[in-house]
Amino acid sequence: MDTGSPQDTGPDAAQDTGPDASQGTGPDASQGTARGAGGEPVWIALPPGLLKMRRLLLVVWLGLITLAAGLVPGLLAGPAWAAFALPPLALLVWGWVMTERNWRSWRYAERADDLLISRGVLWREETVVPYGRMQLVEVTSGPVERHFGLASVQLHTAAAATDATIPGLDPAEAERLRDRLTELGEARSAGL
Secondary structure (H helix, E strand, O other), rough: OOOHHHHHHHHHHHHHHHHHHOOOOOOHHHOOOOOHHHHOOEEOOOHHHHHHHHHHHEEHHHHHHHHHHHHHHHHHHHHHHHHHHHHHHHHHHHHHHHHHHHHHHHEEEEOOOOEEEOOOOOOOOEEEEEEEEEEEEEOOHHHHHHHHHOOOEEEEEEEHOOOOEEEEOOHHHHHHHHHHHHHHHHHHOOOO
């Protein structure tokens, strides 16, 4: 399995990385990171619950807009005006596909000295967060996220431009990641 390719970021990729990748008990556990073939970091994909939550929100909001755009003009001005429902409906279909592409693009990897976060469909963005630069690691979970059993990890660093977020994690993984990153951040900043 090529751990560096964007295709390996779906739900199966998260399972393929196994507990060794997320717990740091793999071949490089003494250095605090799991490595794939050729010394590449093991990328961990986001769980499918995030995709499910985002698609539900898309259907709720655009479904209501589609209904209102077709029903109100159709009742007030005639059935031909119900065609106003087509643009929001097309946007709903396009959003359904793009939501999955966006979800598949998100992944993260723990390395010996930093955390990598990769995301983006059209414009790929990869953020490198050095452990020694981390000032605060937060786990947040709003009401919708809690309903779906999800939490986000927010990383605050010395430079405001490099703050990063990993959305849609399982709460246990988010807490494990927060504790590990905090521990590594304290260890690295003590050495500066």
